[in-house]
Amino acid sequence: MNNYDVCIMGGGVIGTAIARELSRYKINTVLLEKEIELSFGVSKSNSGIIHPGTQNSPVSLKGKLCVQGNILTRKLSRELSIDFKEVGELIVAFNEDEVVKLLQIKKDAEKLGVPGLKMVTIAWLRKHEPNLSRSAIGALYSPTAAVISPYRWVYNLAENALANGVRIFTEAKVESIRARNPYEIHITTSRGIFNSRFAINACGLYADDVSNMVGINDFRICPRKGEEYLLDKKRENMTKHLIFPLPSKVSKGILVTRTSDGNPMIGPTSEEVIDKEDLSTTAAGLNKVLENARRLIPSIKEGDIIAYFAGLRPTAGDDFIIRHEDRVPGFINVAGIQSPGLTAAPAIALMVTDILRREGLNLEKKRVFHKYRKKEYHLFADKKLREAKRLIKRDPEYGDIVCRCEMVSAKEVREAIKRGARTLDGIKFRTRAQAGRCHGSFCTTRLMKILSEEMKIPLVDVSKRGNGSEIVVKDRSHG
Amino acid sequence: MVNRELVVVGGGPAGMAAAISARENGVKDILLIERDQYLGGLLNQCIHTGFGIEYFKEILTGPEYADRFIRKMTAMSDIEISLRSFVVNLKRDRTLTYLSPGGLCELRPRALIMATGCRERTREMINVPGSRPAGIFTAGLAQKLINIEGLLPGLEVVIIGSGDIGLIMARRFTLEGARVKAIIEIKNCASGLPRNMVQCVEDFDIPIHFKHKVLKISGKSRVESIAVAKVDENNIVIPATAFTVTCDTVLLSVGLILENELIEMAGADIDKITNSPVSTDLNNTSIPGLFVCGNAFKVYDYVDSVTADSELSGKMAAEYLRKCR
Ligand SMILES: Cc1cc2nc3c(=O)[nH]c(=O)nc-3n(C[C@H](O)[C@H](O)[C@H](O)COP(=O)(O)OP(=O)(O)OC[C@H]3O[C@@H](n4cnc5c(N)ncnc54)[C@H](O)[C@@H]3O)c2cc1C
Numbered sequence: 196m197n198n199y200d201v202c203i204m205g206g207g208v209i210g211t212a213i214a215r216e217l218s219r220y221k222i223n224t225v226l227l228e229k230e231i232e233l234s235f236g237v238s239k240s241n242s243g244i245i246h247p248g249t250q251n252s253p254v255s256l257k258g259k260l261c262v263q264g265n266i267l268t269r270k271l272s273r274e275l276s277i278d279f280k281e282v283g284e285l286i287v288a289f290n291e292d293e294v295v296k297l298l299q300i301k302k303d304a305e306k307l308g309v310p311g312l313k314m315v316t317i318a319w320l321r322k323h324e325p326n327l328s329r330s331a332i333g334a335l336y337s338p339t340a341a342v343i344s345p346y347r348w349v350y351n352l353a354e355n356a357l358a359n360g361v362r363i364f365t366e367a368k369v370e371s372i373r374a375r376n377p378y379e380i381h382i383t384t385s386r387g388i389f390n391s392r393f394a395i396n397a398c399g400l401y402a403d404d405v406s407n408m409v410g411i412n413d414f415r416i417c418p419r420k421g422e423e424y425l426l427d428k429k430r431e432n433m434t435k436h437l438i439f440p441l442p443s444k445v446s447k448g449i450l451v452t453r454t455s456d457g458n459p460m461i462g463p464t465s466e467e468v469i470d471k472e473d474l475s476t477t478a479a480g481l482n483k484v485l486e487n488a489r490r491l492i493p494s495i496k497e498g499d500i501i502a503y504f505a506g507l508r509p510t511a512g513d514d515f516i517i518r519h520e521d522r523v524p525g526f527i528n529v530a531g532i533q534s535p536g537l538t539a540a541p542a543i544a545l546m547v548t549d550i551l552r553r554e555g556l557n558l559e560k561k562r563v564f565h566k567y568r569k570k571e572y573h574l575f576a577d578k579k580l581r582e583a584k585r586l587i588k589r590d591p592e593y594g595d596i597v598c599r600c601e602m603v604s605a606k607e608v609r610e611a612i613k614r615g616a617r618t619l620d621g622i623k624f625r626t627r628a629q630a631g632r633c634h635g636s637f638c639t640t641r642l643m644k645i646l647s648e649e650m651k652i653p654l655v656d657v658s659k660r661g662n663g664s665e666i667v668v669k670d671r672s673h674g
Numbered sequence: 675m676v677n678r679e680l681v682v683v684g685g686g687p688a689g690m691a692a693a694i695s696a697r698e699n700g701v702k703d704i705l706l707i708e709r710d711q712y713l714g715g716l717l718n719q720c721i722h723t724g725f726g727i728e729y730f731k732e733i734l735t736g737p738e739y740a741d742r743f744i745r746k747m748t749a750m751s752d753i754e755i756s757l758r759s760f761v762v763n764l765k766r767d768r769t770l771t772y773l774s775p776g777g778l779c780e781l782r783p784r785a786l787i788m789a790t791g792c793r794e795r796t797r798e799m800i801n802v803p804g805s806r807p808a809g810i811f812t813a814g815l816a817q818k819l820i821n822i823e824g825l826l827p828g829l830e831v832v833i834i835g836s837g838d839i840g841l842i843m844a845r846r847f848t849l850e851g852a853r854v855k856a857i858i859e860i861k862n863c864a865s866g867l868p869r870n871m872v873q874c875v876e877d878f879d880i881p882i883h884f885k886h887k888v889l890k891i892s893g894k895s896r897v898e899s900i901a902v903a904k905v906d907e908n909n910i911v912i913p914a915t916a917f918t919v920t921c922d923t924v925l926l927s928v929g930l931i932l933e934n935e936l937i938e939m940a941g942a943d944i945d946k947i948t949n950s951p952v953s954t955d956l957n958n959t960s961i962p963g964l965f966v967c968g969n970a971f972k973v974y975d976y977v978d979s980v981t982a983d984s985e986l987s988g989k990m991a992a993e994y995l996r997k998c999r
């Protein structure tokens with residue numbers, strides 16, 4: 196039975212946030228994702244900041260949704276048990292001109308409703324951010340900036356949506372869409388045809404292609420690359436807050452943030468590219484990031500870098516495009532979700548829900564809605580040995596360490612697979628196995644065996660992130 | 675909490691030599707803790723020959739070399755061996771916590787020898803631009819995949835760096851029917867031993883490019899190619915010297931780094947760059963009664979030197995325990 200009320204196309208943070216929101220209602224919802232796992236698109240590689248809403252035009256949609264999103268994410272993060280670390284941010288000025296600009300930023304942000312903003316002095320900065328450049332003369336402090344693990348966020352949203360009845364299909368690439376009658380949309384995918392009254396396009400970098408499938412082609416997604424460089428945890432206490440320079444026209448600039456696991460991170464660059472799959476880092480990008488990050492924190496060294504990656508912002512002009520396409524009744528575009536899309540996601544989900552309601556979808560709340568998601572165990576993350584002891588007693592597999600650097604047990608890996616991991620990257624995003632100092636040199640073979648066992652596939656089919664990315668080419672272990 | 679005279683962490687050649695030597699120097703109550711289900715450490719995946727020339731005046735494979743110590747040690751009374759036991763925490767007062775099948779145990783030995791070996795430096799530590807597809811391995815991981823698991827990582831290989839494991843794997847891949855298309859080394863000579871250059875590279879006609887640097891790894895799902903260029907004496911790329919090698923596999927052999935996170939956790943002074951313990955004395959740390967040996971102390975070229983170094987640490991621990999009494 197492939198008939199649904201709502202079909203969400205795209206399993207990034209936008210698609211899964213919408214799925215979670217819609218799972219409150221008595222409707223049939225399905226989510227389709229082309230990759231082997233959720234969150235393998237833009238949502239896996241970004242800065243992970245839940246922005247307060249500063250650095251946005253006061254009349255922009257993204258500004259409004261960012262401020263709302265910041266409030267909603269903190270509530271949702273408790274319901275879905277994810278670490279939400281409110282760290283606060285500083286936008287730093289280096290001369291009087293920049294101070295003037297900061298005051299304008301403050302004004303704009305206050306118009307949007309960003310709470311708690313205040314200007315801080317050199318003396319304040321010296322006291323609270325001793326590693327900050329001595330050339331800084333002041334900063335705008337915004338207390339509500341936070342960090343979150345972007346992919347775990349997507350997984351948690353999806354898991355809770357699933358628990359509330361949303362169907363999720365991966366490796367289901369939308370190939371064509373036919374809208375014969377109003378509110379009767381046929382979606383052909385690599386996993387069959389799905390019929391739905393409403394279709395929501397949350398396809399990130401490919402939102403223009405998918406919109407094209409119904410003949411709406413008045414926007415184009417231009418990928419803008421951002422390279423990010425992670426620093427060693429040994430530099431964990433380098434800054435207390437997230438540190439931003441003044442924003443440029445197109446981006447918030449190269450900044451110093453940290454991951455929810457505590458590693459400082461510097462970046463991103465902002466470079467228009469053509470290829471929507473170009474996730475390469477470059478020597479030029481590295482130099483630019485280092486140079487700009489050192490303007491903020493001079494003591495950053497190239498040797499502090501322990502990992503790096505690039506992400507592509509799916510931009511379509513300056514703002515988000517979120518609208519019902521009246522020419523194709525039932526079709527909703529959620530496109531051009533560049534930064535701060537991660538932050539805005541739950542607010543976007545509410546906006547889309549309103550559009551659905553306005554377009555005639557009857558949204559009646561379910562009697563039973565499982566609002567909470569149980570937190571997974573991470574044995575040694577908090578170094579609480581007593582808790583570890585208790586867990587191991589309950590299930591000895593917790594005592595079987597697979598990843599030596601991040602101390603991830605076989606049990607946690609199997610749990611991750613039960614929750615949807617299908618690949619080595621999926622396991623890494625969920626458990627941190629392979630994300631530590633040795634980058635998987637130690638645990639790869641063991642993880643491959645567990646994946647092969649749990650998924651009942653041969654070792655040669657175990658992949659890094661799906662078809663074509665298999666780890667080994669031949670198995671000769673059986674003679 | 676159980677107390678012990680001496681605990682040795684790591685059952686590679688270093689840990690075994692240390693335990694044996696401590697016993698021979700009079701220590702009676704010894705526990706050796708190893709996270710793997712076998713003793714031997716990294717030697718288990720080193721199935722090539724060349725071990726033991728100094729120590730035994732014989733040419734052995736890695737597992738054969740290890741076996742001699744395994745036999746000797748297991749025959750000794752007063753050395754208890756705990757396999758599948760993973761040390762996860764170490765405190766300044768030498769209290770260590772380890773996981774073993776069935777639970778989490780705590781111990782406080784009077785002396786402790788850490789013989790936890792080393793790990794390989796990775797792509798992330800040397801910044802190689804490009805994409806991050808499947809098919810990029812440290813040479814040691816490829817060694818483990820082929821020699822222990824019987825899995826062949828790829829068919830067309832380029833090796834970045836010329837450390838010993840990389841050179842050995844160049845030969846190993848060739849023997850497995852894969853093609854090693856290039857070894858790229860930024861210096862003007864190999865990092866590995868001359869012996870390995872001859873036996874693993876020259877004898878197999880594997881092209882090695884000195885004074886070359888990797889510009890970029892390309893490939894979406896799996897590695898597709900690698901771009902390389904020549905560098906001048908300051909390691910700056912010389913224009914118009916770039917070329918591309920198609921391949922499905924990239925190995926990194928760019929050095930080893932000591933695995934000393936446990937003694938760092940305990941608060942011993944550690945050199946930030948090499949990860950080696952800082953102290954006035956060989957095999958010692960800034961914490962009394964805490965010793966380090968083998969490749970956790972210093973990256974040795976020959977396992978024979980690992981053994982010699984570790985025997986010394988066993989002796990030092992024995993002396994320390996005698997003095998304490
Ligand atoms: C470098 C960088 C840093 C950033 N930092 C931040 C930040 O700190 N804070 C913040 O709020 N935002 C940040 N962002 C923005 C944020 O990451 C994005 O706005 C957000 O992830 C977009 O989510 P999405 O769901 O729209 O896209 P995606 O995550 O790309 O999801 C779209 C999904 O659709 C799938 N898909 C595509 N085509 C099809 C098809 N035909 N059929 C089925 N499925 C399909 C894709 O595979 C993908 O999984 C950053 C972005 C970048 C690039």
Ligand SMILES: Cc1cc2nc3c(=O)[nH]c(=O)nc-3n(C[C@H](O)[C@H](O)[C@H](O)COP(=O)(O)OP(=O)(O)OC[C@H]3O[C@@H](n4cnc5c(N)ncnc54)[C@H](O)[C@@H]3O)c2cc1C
Nearest residue numbers: 684686687688708709715716720760761790791814968969
């Ligand atoms: C990937 C790799 C490949 C190598 N290949 C070669 C080669 O081909 N030829 C060569 O001559 N040399 C090779 N070497 C060098 C090799 O390390 C030494 O020759 C020798 O094995 C060092 O002995 P060791 O006992 O110091 O370390 P290892 O042999 O590494 O032994 C350390 C032992 O400590 C255990 N251990 C570590 N941490 C813990 C913990 N927390 N709890 C419990 N146990 C723990 C490990 O499981 C391991 O068994 C290689 C090194 C590496 C990293």
